[in-house]
Amino acid sequence: MKTRIGFVAGILFIGAMAWGQAPGEKVEELARLRARLEVAELAREADRAILKESILLVKRAERDHPLEQHRSEREAHLQAIQLKALRQYVETERKRFEEQGVELEAMRRELASRSTQPARPVQAAPGPTPKEQDGLAGQTEETELNLELLQAKLNLLSGAMTEQTNAVAALEVRAADPQAKGDEALRKELQAARARYDEVRGRYLDVKKKHSRERRTLNRLQQQSVNHGF
DSSP: OHHHHHHHHHHHHHHHHHTTSOHHHHHHHHHHHHHHHHHHHHHHHHHHHHHHHHHHHHHHHHHHGGGOOSOOHHHHHHHHHHHHHHHHHHHHHHHHHHHHHHHHHHHHHHHHHHHOOOOOOOOOOOOOOHHHHHHHHHHHHHHHHHHHHHHHHHHHHHHHHHHHHHHHHHHHHHHTSGGGTTOHHHHHHHHHHHHHHHHHHHHHHHHHHHHHHHHHHHHHHHHHHHHHTO
């Protein structure tokens, strides 16, 4: 929590100092702030998916708990412990998600404040040649195809993330059981599951970043088409 607050405070400090910088330096700092904000938003999307899956696990456990009539006393006690641990995990993640939202909003306000600049008169540029029009159309089509491919990858990785999230959550609930203390096999299994989750999460964030970049490129190309009237 202190690290994240310090990170946001540092960004705000940079924003305050940037007003005394040269134009080139201001542009560079603004680009860096946009990049930091984009990475933070990607991480928040991943955390949102994890929190959603964890809440669903709690809801399912609460639904099924009263229906299981034929359990031994030990089984009932174990399931109660697991449910309690899962609820605590969800509550901790919920609070962190709320704090993350506040920090992101501060970054967005800072970026919006620094992006506001007096409008400058712009001379009308000559219209594009037919060759330039064909080039723009080709770039737009290529970007649209890239977006479709990246979206398909995201859909697959989203399913993989859900699977790995459920696996880690289930193992963490088992590891929270006092009777599992010292279970080396369970510890190694949980460690391996976390490693698999981190690997899938990294791939998801990488593809999501590329998807966002291609989306901005497509928006720019489409705007150019509108500006030139074709």
